[in-house]
Amino acid sequence: MVKITKEAALRYHSEGRPGKIEIVPTKPYNTQADLSLAYSPGVAEPCLEIQKNPETVYDYTDKGNLVAVISNGTAVLGLGNIGAMSGKPVMEGKALLFKIYAGIDVFDIEIDEKDPDKFIEAVKAIAPTFGGINLEDIKAPECFEIEDRLKAELDIPVMHDDQHGTAIISAAGLLNALEVAGKKIEDVRIVVNGAGASATSCTKLYVALGARKENILMLDSKGVITSDLPNLTPNKQMFATERRDVHTLEEAIKGADVFLGLSKGNVLTQDMVRSMAENPIVFALANPTPEISYEEAKASRPDVLISTGRSDYPNQINNVIGFPYIFRGALDTRAKAINEEMKVAAVHAIADLAKQPVPEVVNETYHVDNFTFGPDYFIPKPVDPRLITHVSMAVAKAAMSSGVARKQITDWEGYEVHLRQLMGQESKLTRQLYDTARRHPQRVVFAEAIHPSMLKAAVLAKEEGICQPVLLGNDEAIRKMAKQLDLSLDGIEIINLRHPNEEARRVRYAHILADKRARQGANFQEANDKMFERNYFGMMMVETGDADAFITGLYTKYSNTIKVAKEVIGIQPGYNHFGTMHILNSNKGTYFIADTLINRHPDPDTLIDVARLTAKSVEFFNHKPVMAMLSYSNFGSDEKGSPEKVHEAVTYMQKEYPHLDIDGEMQMKFALNRKLRDELYPFTRLKGKKVNTLVFPNLSSANAAYQLMQGMNNDMEIIGPIQMGLNKPIHFTDHEASVRDIVNITAVAVIDAYVDKKKKQINKL
Numbered sequence: 001m002v003k004i005t006k007e008a009a010l011r012y013h014s015e016g017r018p019g020k021i022e023i024v025p026t027k028p029y030n031t032q033a034d035l036s037l038a039y040s041p042g043v044a045e046p047c048l049e050i051q052k053n054p055e056t057v058y059d060y061t062d063k064g065n066l067v068a069v070i071s072n073g074t075a076v077l078g079l080g081n082i083g084a085m086s087g088k089p090v091m092e093g094k095a096l097l098f099k100i101y102a103g104i105d106v107f108d109i110e111i112d113e114k115d116p117d118k119f120i121e122a123v124k125a126i127a128p129t130f131g132g133i134n135l136e137d138i139k140a141p142e143c144f145e146i147e148d149r150l151k152a153e154l155d156i157p158v159m160h161d162d163q164h165g166t167a168i169i170s171a172a173g174l175l176n177a178l179e180v181a182g183k184k185i186e187d188v189r190i191v192v193n194g195a196g197a198s199a200t201s202c203t204k205l206y207v208a209l210g211a212r213k214e215n216i217l218m219l220d221s222k223g224v225i226t227s228d229l230p231n232l233t234p235n236k237q238m239f240a241t242e243r244r245d246v247h248t249l250e251e252a253i254k255g256a257d258v259f260l261g262l263s264k265g266n267v268l269t270q271d272m273v274r275s276m277a278e279n280p281i282v283f284a285l286a287n288p289t290p291e292i293s294y295e296e297a298k299a300s301r302p303d304v305l306i307s308t309g310r311s312d313y314p315n316q317i318n319n320v321i322g323f324p325y326i327f328r329g330a331l332d333t334r335a336k337a338i339n340e341e342m343k344v345a346a347v348h349a350i351a352d353l354a355k356q357p358v359p360e361v362v363n364e365t366y367h368v369d370n371f372t373f374g375p376d377y378f379i380p381k382p383v384d385p386r387l388i389t390h391v392s393m394a395v396a397k398a399a400m401s402s403g404v405a406r407k408q409i410t411d412w413e414g415y416e417v418h419l420r421q422l423m424g425q426e427s428k429l430t431r432q433l434y435d436t437a438r439r440h441p442q443r444v445v446f447a448e449a450i451h452p453s454m455l456k457a458a459v460l461a462k463e464e465g466i467c468q469p470v471l472l473g474n475d476e477a478i479r480k481m482a483k484q485l486d487l488s489l490d491g492i493e494i495i496n497l498r499h500p501n502e503e504a505r506r507v508r509y510a511h512i513l514a515d516k517r518a519r520q521g522a523n524f525q526e527a528n529d530k531m532f533e534r535n536y537f538g539m540m541m542v543e544t545g546d547a548d549a550f551i552t553g554l555y556t557k558y559s560n561t562i563k564v565a566k567e568v569i570g571i572q573p574g575y576n577h578f579g580t581m582h583i584l585n586s587n588k589g590t591y592f593i594a595d596t597l598i599n600r601h602p603d604p605d606t607l608i609d610v611a612r613l614t615a616k617s618v619e620f621f622n623h624k625p626v627m628a629m630l631s632y633s634n635f636g637s638d639e640k641g642s643p644e645k646v647h648e649a650v651t652y653m654q655k656e657y658p659h660l661d662i663d664g665e666m667q668m669k670f671a672l673n674r675k676l677r678d679e680l681y682p683f684t685r686l687k688g689k690k691v692n693t694l695v696f697p698n699l700s701s702a703n704a705a706y707q708l709m710q711g712m713n714n715d716m717e718i719i720g721p722i723q724m725g726l727n728k729p730i731h732f733t734d735h736e737a738s739v740r741d742i743v744n745i746t747a748v749a750v751i752d753a754y755v756d757k758k759k760k761q762i763n764k765l
Contacts, residue, residue: 013089020092021099021106026062055406058131058334062105067132067327069094069108070123075139075162075197078287084110087137094136094161102324102388103422104331106134116142120149127154131331132338134323135160140197141233157330157338163201165319166262168326168343169379170283170307171205172350173317174258176378177305181279183257185210189277191252192239193291194262195220200235202260208340209347217241217252221263224252250275257281265289270300282306285317305375314376321380322346325388329395332415333405338395345398349391353380357486370486389419429585429621430717430744437466437747440754442548444746445538449473449494452485454551457742459487464743467750470547472497472534497537506531509540517567535561539568542728548757549729549749551742561732562598569728577602577609578725580732581617582706585717592618592625592693593706597721597732600699607649611695613724615660618693620755626686627693628671629653629664630701635681636665642697654685661689665697668705719744729753 013019028034036042046060058064073087091108098104109126113119119142123133133156135147147160159165178185190211192203195218207213218225218239224247225232227240246252253259253272258281261268268291273280282297284290287309294313297306307315326346330338358371362381371377380387393416399405409415417431446458449471455478458469471478475494482489495502510528513536517527530536534552541547552561571578579595594614599606611629618625629650633643646665653662663685670677671691678687696702710718722745723731729752731745 020089020096021108058407063129064131064331064334065103066105066107066130067098067134067331068123068126068130069098069106069134069136070111071109071136072111072113072119072138074114074137074142076137077162081139084112091136094134097320098134098324098327101320101382101423102328102392104324104327114142116145116149120146120153123150124153127156130156131334132157132327133159134327135162137162141235143197144235151337155336157327157335159323159326159338160197161319161323163197164205164338164343165323166198166285166317167201167205168322168346169317169319169350170202170260170285171209171347172321172354173283173307173315173379174206174281175209175347175351176354176373177281177307177315180373180375180378181257181281181305183279186212188215188257188281189255190216190258190260191249191256192216192218192260192262193249193267194218194260195225195236195239196262198285199260199262200239202262203239205343205347208344213239217243217246217256219249219252219263223247223249259283259291261285261291263291265291266293268292268297270296273297273300273304276304279303279305283308283317285309305378307379311382315379316382317379318382320382321350321387322391325391326395328388328419329392330399332392332407333396333399333409334407335399336404336406339399339402339404341402342395342398342404345394346391349394350380350387353384353386353390354378356386359385370484372486385420385423388423389416392419429583429590430719430747432622433719433744433747433751434464434466437750438464440750441465441467442750442753443468443470443546444549444551444749444753445470445472445541445547447472447534447538447550447552449478450481452481453737453739453742455481455487456485456739457746458492459489460739461743461746462492466743466747467549469493470495470541472538475499497534498532505546506537509537509544512544513540513568520567533564535564536568539564539728539730542730543568548753549731549746551731551733551746551749553733553735553737565726565730569726569730572725572727575609575613575725577606578723579610579613580721580723581614582718582720583621583722584706584709585719586709589690590623590692592621592623593702594693594695594724595699596696596702596706597699602645602698604645604648604652607645607695607697608652609725611649611653611662612657614693614695615657615662617722617724623692625661625693626689626691627660627662627695628666628686628691629662629695629697630668630671631665631697632667634666634670635684646697661686664695668694719748721745722748723752729756 027038029038050057050060069091071087071091073084074081076082076087076090088110091110095106095108098106111119111122113122138146143160147158150158192199203216203218216239225236225240226244227242232240249267250272254275255277257277259268261284263286265286266289268284273282282304284292285308290308294306294308297304307317309317326338355373362371362384396409400408444467446454446469448454449458450473458471461467462469469492471492471494475496478494479489506528509531510524514522514524514527538550542550577599579599580597581592581594582596584591584593592614595610599610602610615625615627629646631643631646636647643665650664653660671694674690677684696705710716721732729749731749733742733745
């Protein structure tokens with residue numbers, strides 16, 4: 001775990017723009033007309049519509065995506081009663097989490113008021129602004145009254161996350177831990193150390209899930225809460241025991257199945273853990289120091305199942321797994337409340353998710369090969385991208401079935417897509433690629449199946465239904481790795497190209513290649529030797545029709561792969577060069593960039609081929625190309641070097657392709673700024689058009705440009721490199737490509753192969 005120093009924390013919050021959040025406009029504001037629509041006089045129209053029908057506030061404002069994080073700073077996590085203003089950094093942090101995990105906008109509101117009546121009145125007065133209210137860091141017992149009254153008096157979701165967030169996540173963890181331990185919730189004995197807001201809320205939810213009150217012992221700072229104690233609060237009275245034989249934690253925990261700690265650090269000893277029942281479950285959730293450390297608990301007995309609130313140990317109970325997605329589902333159904341049905345739905349959704357195969361992004365974040373449901377993984381990780389769909393959808397369905405939803409969702413598949421797109425997990429283009437590939441799955445050869453990322457991608461591509469993978473490599477090594485990664489190879493073909501059983505195929509391929517390249521000095525023996533190399537063998541599978549597409553590049557240098565592709569596959573007729581393109585999906589639109597991989601120092605003829613291939617490829621992806629050929633100069637202002645080459649290529653393209661929207665040479669700022677370009681260069685063929693295709697003057701600039709944009713924009717999705725101009729669907733990956741990158745390229749390769757087949761069928765007619 002990274003050590004956080006005081007200096008680093010203060011610097012993080014103060015450097016640059018102070019704080020952690022800002023407001024970003026969502027509508028155009030560049031012109032006077034824009035401003036007149038945004039404010040006076042145009043803003044009057046939605047005001048009047050809302051006055052006539054208050055429900056339309058959700059149509060004309062951000063209310064439906066706006067949550068208030070409200071606190072009076074009386075119980076700030078780990079800091080106590082530090083006051084409203086001092087708690088503001090925490091509330092800003094909560095706002096940040098809402099936004100990055102669920103796309104929800106937040107105003108953090110710190111109310112300097114400890115009197116519950118006055119606090120409630122202040123919240124009620126500002127409630128019309130919001131679609132939901134997240135109460136935060138308010139001390140007990142006032143927090144119970146505040147939440148209960150606001151829930152009763154407001155018609156929007158209100159949730160005190162300190163109570164219910166911990167309850168929901170720990171309940172999901174408890175259900176799964178009990179499953180791992182082989183126990184049932186209605187049978188287990190539970191000890192709860194702590195009687196504050198979180199502890200009582202957790203215990204209530206456990207009871208709702210089947211735990212029996214008579215099996216629960218709750219302790220406060222004075223010991224076991226018994227029914228004969230005077231002046232018990234209603235929440236303590238609810239869990240006061242009739243037993244008189246237990247008073248201390250040491251006495252209470254003997255023979256217990258579950259320990260829930262929401263108290264203070266180091267109060268649970270190793271001897272206490274040893275006194276618990278078989279396969280004990282310990283949730284030590286005090287922060288930052290748990291009731292017992294992970295190491296001490298494990299050392300006390302190996303069968304313990306332990307969770308803490310810390311991110312550096314397995315099974316972290318982290319509220320961020322719940323609250324963003326609970327509010328997301330509530331907001332999207334315009335729910336009047338967050339009720340028990342919605343909370344229970346969230347519990348089961350989170351618990352079920354931990355039993356499913358873990359996405360590669362989670363494994364990569366935590367530097368493990370594969371998380372598998374069991375003692376060290378029974379709660380999903382906060383970075384799991386599936387949480388937004390699984391939890392939000394479960395909550396939304398519960399809101400509708402329980403009658404608190406004002407908006408009905410009928411297209412659940414569409415809603416799931418919307419959620420993924422909201423968080424940048426999937427763009428419309430990516431979905432189209434996958435859907436198209438699923439309709440026409442092809443046989444795709446994965447050259448480097450012994451590479452973990454390539455193997456995972458092949459298996460995932462099969463699970464996605466976009467291809468039938470063929471794995472090249474040592475079959476024993478591939479199966480061993482698959483076992484280590486917990487991957488199923490059922491139905492996946494493995495070809496060990498060096499195996500004696502493949503000799504006949506190697507000889508056949510060698511004869512074909514030798515005959516094809518006889519006039520380039522090739523001979524059979526030389527070609528036969530090459531068939532022991534995966535790129536030659538795999539590309540020959542595609543060349544001969546034994547497979548439909550080929551993926552390589554994780555181990556191999558591009559220069560070698562390019563050489564093999566030219567020898568085996570060859571360049572399409574009518575072209576002398578081939579190239580690659582990257583697709584960039586951003587919040588400003590989709591852009592196609594070429595050539596990002598192949599041609600280092602293109603001459604005019606090469607640039608012409610790249611431009612032609614790029615235009616053809618953009619059309620392949622159902623976009624109309626609007627092309628800018630780039631340089632550091634504009635329209636002939638520099639007549640030497642690369643501008644001259646680009647200028648010559650543009651002249652040719654405009655002459656030979658008069659209906660193609662292409663112009664240059666031009667600087668990037670004029671390519672992307674339509675208004676500036678049209679004002680200064682009104683003669684351009686691109687006048688009034690938005691450029692979506694950029695052809696760079698050389699490999700260095702193209703490669704650097706897409707990597708720069710990728711590095712500076714975390715929300716940008718990049719697909720590529722996409723091969724353009726070879727005779728068959730041979731596609732390359734980057735050596736740092738992620739599993740999802742490889743699957744994306746696989747989808748492109750499948751579509752490429754299918755289109756190629758259709759063209760050949762048409763040509764035969």
